Amino acid sequence: MDIPYTVEVRRDTGLTNGKIGIWLFLASEVMLFGALFASYILIRTGAPTWPRGDTMLDVPLATLNTIILISSSVTMVMAWASLMRRRFETFRIYMGGTILLGLGFLVVKYFEYSAHFHEGALPHTNNFLAIYYTLTGLHGLHVLGGMVVNAYFWGPGAKLWKTNPVWFTNRVENAGLFWHFVDLVWIFLFPTLYLL
Amino acid sequence: MSDPGGVVTHPSHVAHEVHHEELGFWRKYVFSTDHKVIGIQYAVTGLLFLLFGFSLMMLMRWNLAYPGAALPWLGAILGDARMPGGTMLPEFYNELGAMHGTIMVFLGVVPLAVGGFGNFVLPLQIGAPDMAFPKINMVSYWCLFLGGITMLASFVIPAGGAAQSGWTSYVPLADIAGTGQTWWLVGMVFLITSSLLGALNFITTTIQLRAKGLTFMRFPFFVWAQFVTAFLLLLAFPPLEGAAVMQLMDRVAGTSFFLPSGLVVSGQALTNAGGGNPLLWQHLFWFLAHPEVYVLILPGMGIVAEIIANNTRKPLWGYRSMVYSLVFLGFMSFIVWAHHMFMTGMGTAMAAFFQTTTMIISIPSVVILTSLIISLWGGSIRFNTPMLFALAFLPMFGIGGLTGLPLGLNITDIPLHDTYYVIAHFHYVVAPGTIFALMAGIYYWYPKATGRRMNETLGKIHFLGSLICMNVVFMPMFIVGLAGVSRRLADGGASYDFAQPVLHWNVWSSWGAWTLALFQLPFIFNFFWSIWKGEKVTENPWQATTIEWSAPSPPPHGNFLGAPAAYRGPYEYSVPGAPKDFWPQYEA
Numbered sequence: 001m002d003i004p005y006t007v008e009v010r011r012d013t014g015l016t017n018g019k020i021g022i023w024l025f026l027a028s029e030v031m032l033f034g035a036l037f038a039s040y041i042l043i044r045t046g047a048p049t050w051p052r053g054d055t056m057l058d059v060p061l062a063t064l065n066t067i068i069l070i071s072s073s074v075t076m077v078m079a080w081a082s083l084m085r086r087r088f089e090t091f092r093i094y095m096g097g098t099i100l101l102g103l104g105f106l107v108v109k110y111f112e113y114s115a116h117f118h119e120g121a122l123p124h125t126n127n128f129l130a131i132y133y134t135l136t137g138l139h140g141l142h143v144l145g146g147m148v149v150n151a152y153f154w155g156p157g158a159k160l161w162k163t164n165p166v167w168f169t170n171r172v173e174n175a176g177l178f179w180h181f182v183d184l185v186w187i188f189l190f191p192t193l194y195l196l
Numbered sequence: 197m198s199d200p201g202g203v204v205t206h207p208s209h210v211a212h213e214v215h216h217e218e219l220g221f222w223r224k225y226v227f228s229t230d231h232k233v234i235g236i237q238y239a240v241t242g243l244l245f246l247l248f249g250f251s252l253m254m255l256m257r258w259n260l261a262y263p264g265a266a267l268p269w270l271g272a273i274l275g276d277a278r279m280p281g282g283t284m285l286p287e288f289y290n291e292l293g294a295m296h297g298t299i300m301v302f303l304g305v306v307p308l309a310v311g312g313f314g315n316f317v318l319p320l321q322i323g324a325p326d327m328a329f330p331k332i333n334m335v336s337y338w339c340l341f342l343g344g345i346t347m348l349a350s351f352v353i354p355a356g357g358a359a360q361s362g363w364t365s366y367v368p369l370a371d372i373a374g375t376g377q378t379w380w381l382v383g384m385v386f387l388i389t390s391s392l393l394g395a396l397n398f399i400t401t402t403i404q405l406r407a408k409g410l411t412f413m414r415f416p417f418f419v420w421a422q423f424v425t426a427f428l429l430l431l432a433f434p435p436l437e438g439a440a441v442m443q444l445m446d447r448v449a450g451t452s453f454f455l456p457s458g459l460v461v462s463g464q465a466l467t468n469a470g471g472g473n474p475l476l477w478q479h480l481f482w483f484l485a486h487p488e489v490y491v492l493i494l495p496g497m498g499i500v501a502e503i504i505a506n507n508t509r510k511p512l513w514g515y516r517s518m519v520y521s522l523v524f525l526g527f528m529s530f531i532v533w534a535h536h537m538f539m540t541g542m543g544t545a546m547a548a549f550f551q552t553t554t555m556i557i558s559i560p561s562v563v564i565l566t567s568l569i570i571s572l573w574g575g576s577i578r579f580n581t582p583m584l585f586a587l588a589f590l591p592m593f594g595i596g597g598l599t600g601l602p603l604g605l606n607i608t609d610i611p612l613h614d615t616y617y618v619i620a621h622f623h624y625v626v627a628p629g630t631i632f633a634l635m636a637g638i639y640y641w642y643p644k645a646t647g648r649r650m651n652e653t654l655g656k657i658h659f660l661g662s663l664i665c666m667n668v669v670f671m672p673m674f675i676v677g678l679a680g681v682s683r684r685l686a687d688g689g690a691s692y693d694f695a696q697p698v699l700h701w702n703v704w705s706s707w708g709a710w711t712l713a714l715f716q717l718p719f720i721f722n723f724f725w726s727i728w729k730g731e732k733v734t735e736n737p738w739q740a741t742t743i744e745w746s747a748p749s750p751p752p753h754g755n756f757l758g759a760p761a762a763y764r765g766p767y768e769y770s771v772p773g774a775p776k777d778f779w780p781q782y783e784a
Contacts, residue, residue, distance in 0.1 A: 003326055005404050017328040017404050024396040028434045035435035035483070039442065039476055043453065047471050124450030127471045131453075134445055 007167045022174040026181050029142075033185055036138070040131050040192065051128050053194040056121065058112055062194045065108045066186065072101035073183045076150075076176045083169040088161055091172075095154045098179070102147040109140055132193050139189060142182045149175050227338075229330035230753055234337050235316030236645060239638075241337075242308030245344065246631070247716075249299035252292045254709055259284040260688035261706035278357070289686035290360035291376070295347065297363025298380065301492065302387050303344050305630055309495035310391075310429070311340065313637050314398055314422045316645065320744035320751065321416050323407025323760035323782070328400040336393035343386030350379035362684070364485070367454035367477045371446045372461055381444045388437045391429045398426035407743060407782075410762035413519070414781070416742045417505075417512060417766070420519050421498025424526040425491050432487035432530065439480035446472075453477075475540055482533035490529045492626055493593070494522065496633030497564055500586045503640050504568055506740045507583040508575030509777050511767040514567040521560035528557040538609045547606040554604035561597055565590065581655030585636035588663050589629060596624030599674070614684065617677025620670050628666040635662075635719070643737045647749040648730030654722040661715030668708030672701035739778050742766050746782040 004010075005017050013020075044050050053059075079094035116122075116129075123133045153172055160168040219228075228234060258267050264283055271282030278288040319327055327333045350358040356374030359365065370377050402415075402423045415423075442453040450468065454477045457470030505512045512518065534542060534550040542550075569590055577583065599621045602608040612618065635658075643649045679698040681689040688702045689695030736745040747756050760782050768779040 003328060003330065003405070005328075010404050013403060015404070017400050020400045020403060021329060021332075021396050024399055024430060025392075028392055028396070028430050031431050032434035032438050035438035035480055036442075039438070039453070039480070042476050042479075043471070043473060046473055122449075123445060124452070124469060126469045127452055130445065130449075130451035130469075133449070134442060134451075134453075138441065 007164060007170070016170055018170055018174050022177050026177065029181060033135075033138075033188075036131075036135055037188070037192070040135070043127050043131060047127065051126075053192075053196060056128060057132070057194050058115065059194050061108055061112050062190055065105050066190050068101050068105050068108065069183050069186050072098050072105070073180050075101065076179045080169065080172050080176050083161075083165070083172055086165070088158075092154065092158075095150060095172075099147055099150050099154060102143055102150070105143055106140060106147075109136065135189055135193065139182070139185055142185065146175070146179045146182050149178065227334060229326070229334050231315050231319050231327045231330070231333060232645070232751060232755075234333050235312055235314070237337055238307045238315055238340070239312030241340065241344065242304055242306075242312055245299050246304040246308065248348075249296050249304050250709075250713065252296040252299070254713060255284075256289060256292045256296065257706035257709045259289055259686060261703045263687035263690045284686070286686040287360060288357070290362075291351070291358045293684070294359045294362050294365075294380075295351070298359070299347065300626075301363065301488065302384070303340070303347065305492050305626065305634070306391070306488075307340055308634055309630065310398075310422070310425060310491065311337065311394060313418075313495055313499065313634070313641070314394070314425075317637075317641060317744060318398060318419055318422050319401060319405065320644070320747055320755060321419050321742050322402060322405060322410055323743045323756065323762065324401055324405035325754050325756070327397050328404055329397050332393050333397050336390045336397065339386050339390035339393065343383045343390060346379055346383035346386060350376045350383070353379065364481055365443070365477075366481075367443065367446070367474045368456070368459060370443060370477075371454050372466075378444070378447055381440045381447070384440050385437060388433045388440070391433050395426040395429035395433075398422055399430065402426075408759070408761040410743070410781075413516070414762050414765050415519075416498075417501035417515065417518060417522075418495075418498035420522055421494045421501075424522050425494045428487040428491050428494075428526055428529060432484045432491075435480050436484035439477060439484075442480075443477065475537075478537055478540065479534070482536045483530075486533040486536065487526075487529045489622075489625075490525060492630050494526075496589065496593075496630040497522075497568075499633045499637040499640070500589045501568060502740075502742070503582045503586040503636050504571050505767040505769065506640075506738050507578045507580065507586070508572055509578075509769045510571060510575045511765070511769060512567065513571040513573070514563075515765070515767070518564050518567050521563040525557060525560040525564075528553060528560070532557055532604075535604050535609070538606050539613050544606075551604055551606050555601075558597070558601065558604070565594060565597070580639075581650070581652055581659060582636045582640035584656065584659045585632045585639065588659070589632045589636065592624055592628035592632060592666070596621060596626075596629050599624065611680070612677065614682055615677040616673040616681050616683050619683050620673035620677055623670050623673070627670065628663070632662070632666075635659075638723075640738070641744075642726065642730075643733045644744060644747075644749050644751070646727055646730070647733060648726050649733050649737060650726045650730055651722050654718040658715060658719040658722070661718075662712060665708050665712035665715055669705050669712060672704045672708075676701050736780075739776075741768055741778050741780045743782045746780065 003017065005015075007016065009016050075094045075097040079091050079098060082088070082090035082094055121129055123130050153168075153175060157171070158168070160171070225233060228237075255270070258265075266282030267279065267284070268282065271279040271284075274288075278285060315327070315333065319325075347358075353375060356376055358376040359370075359373065359380035361370035361373050361377060365377065365380065402419060442451075445451045446453050446455065452468045452470050452472040454474050455466065455468045455470060455472045456474060459466045459468070459470070501512055501518070532550060532553045534546065535554045538547055538550075572587075599617070603612060603618060603621060639650055639655055676689070676695075676698045677683075679695060681692070681695045681698065685691070688699065690699060733749060735747060735749050737749075738745070743760050743762065746760055761784075762781050763784055764779065764781055766781055768781070770777050771779050
């Protein structure tokens with residue numbers, strides 16, 4: 001049995017099911033990160049002293065990561081745009097690039113984390129580091145999740161392109177919306193944790 | 197008629213392709229993607245957890261009625277770590293208390309009300325072939341299942357047993373509690389994920405898979421109730437997920453999100469970095485848990501509205517006001533949470549804000565309840581079992597709601613906070629309130645799910661016994677609470693002089709609870725017996741008007757034989773000049 005409006009849009013709402021679903025999911029994600037940012041503000045305002053981010057963390061590496069993640073958003077859009085222009089091979093290249101950039105982000109993050117560990121700057125050292133590890137760790141998990149989804153569409157999920165290209169394009173668009181959200185969270189995390 | 201749905205009819209609505217789709221046992225009944233099977237899985241899981249959570253409470257009621265007395269043979273089964281010589285250890289009492297609350301709310305009522313009724317009834321009522329995302333729906337159920345298993349397993353883990361810090365898991369106590377608390381947090385992450393996946397599925401299904409002609413103002417009230425509930429789950433649960441992650445970090449990675457500087461436990465200064473804020477947990481917890489209160493009650497209101505309209509044979513009075521109230525109530529539920537925290541010394545300005553919003557949110561609830569009561573006026577009422585439960589819901593929820601007003605006002609909350617008065621108040625809302633509504637729903641939609649009706653005599657015994665026992669359990673708690681007895685004492689207040697004059701009421705409550713359990717036996721028997729022996733029915737046994745009654749009973753995979761459509765409002769009963777006293781929404 002087929003569920004209607006997975007591929008074609010419903011006329012009165014102008015949307016497919018997947019599009020509504022992903023936006024609702026992102027709304028809940030906003031509430032999740034919103035709660036953690038609110039906790040950050042509350043703990044910081046209640047603390048007698050609070051270190052400036054750049055005295056504890058590696059700003060150049062984080063800047064590099066910001067550039068990596070923004071670039072990956074660009075390649076993600078290009079992947080989707082390639083499908084819209086029915087160029088599957090170009091899609092594969094851009095999607096592959098998005099996955100590799102995501103991987104690059106995680107590798108840089110690994111070097112950052114291991115440097116902190118060697119200095120003895122651990123989650124229980126102080127509350128600045130506690131919120132730093134919690135927020136960036138949760139964000140890192142989201143990057144990983146996005147990469148798994150993207151890898152699925154790059155690899156086995158791409159079979160759908162042959163049978164139902166419109167559906168496949170919609171799915172890539174929805175995966176892209178998630179990826180841009182993950183990027184956006186980092187755009188907020190970077191100044192909040194590293195610069196302020 | 198204009199075409200407000202504006203829907204392109206899709207050939208795959210039609211379900212004849214169903215019959216050549218052969219699924220094996222596992223795909224059909226266990227890992228099913230059919231919303232009806234998932235709904236029944238949710239409902240049965242919810243009912244079993246309700247029974248389990250109730251059993252925990254019956255055990256606690258032993259120690260409350262007869263503190264320190266040895267429990268004859270059950271004490272021996274539970275062992276020396278919990279009940280040495282048959283007498284209950286306070287630590288075990290705390291486990292039972294924390295897990296009773298957690299299980300009843302997150303594994304009992306919500307899975308039954310939202311997962312069970314939402315999944316089974318909502319797609320049928322809007323004329324959809326299934327949920328919008330059937331696979332996500334299946335994952336949602338199995339997340340709940342894993343969460344439930346985690347919670348149950350925490351009772352038998354070697355080190356220390358289940359969580360003991362109350363269903364609210366207040367810090368710093370929960371941060372330094374035994375291993376069971378970590379299991380609780382992991383279990384909660386599963387349950388939150390389950391709710392999240394369910395919620396986005398319900399919203400998408402309601403918006404996208406409505407039948408042709410079914411505009412929002414033609415929705416049955418139950419659909420509206422589930423729709424608003426889904427938004428509450430979607431937006432209120434993630435902050436608790438964030439808070440659970442932070443508490444998990446505190447417990448596992450040794451951070452100090454919720455541990456203040458200079459904390460001393462049992463004469464030992466903690467070595468944590470400190471600087472955390474215990475009130476932060478309370479804010480994040482109640483930011484979820486107040487909307488959660490409406491998650492518990494709104495589906496119940498939806499069920500009661502359906503059954504009242506059907507059995508008074510009249511349209512609901514003030515349908516539009518009820519819908520607007522529902523939406524307003526959903527919105528307001530996000531800005532009342534700190535009325536649970538008047539005792540934290542938040543200051544008069546904040547307290548004034550939150551008690552004002554709390555008084556405002558009582559208005560839409562009263563509008564809905566009043567509309568339901570006025571709907572009874574002038575009807576020729578059919579007193580069948582679902583209707584009896586639905587009727588009992590009205591005064592029981594009324595008592596629960598009105599006794600909440602003193603708790604919403606700062607000045608009267610302070611003496612009542614954390615007493616048995618609070619327990620009595622919210623149990624009137626949830627136990628004889630919501631659970632009666634859920635029972636009404638089970639008797640009402642059982643014929644749709646099985647093709648047979650449940651036995652009326654057994655149903656009426658179940659109803660009458662439950663109604664009396666519920667009041668014997670909870671009414672005395674108002675008295676005990678007004679005398680000032682704290683809700684958290686393992687001996688029910690026996691160690692305090694001031695509590696002596698009211699202690700005998702504890703015995704009443706306990707015997708009420710045990711008798712209440714006996715009166716569930718006719719229900720349990722009826723539930724299984726009617727599957728095979730109940731009176732057979734056709735697709736519309738209650739002469740109802742909404743779309744689910746146009747599907748066969750039980751509905752096949754894909755639900756409807758043709759593409760359903762809606763031609764009028766949901767409750768066209770006793771229309772003047774019509775040939776029969778109901779004019780179904782789905783008849784052209």
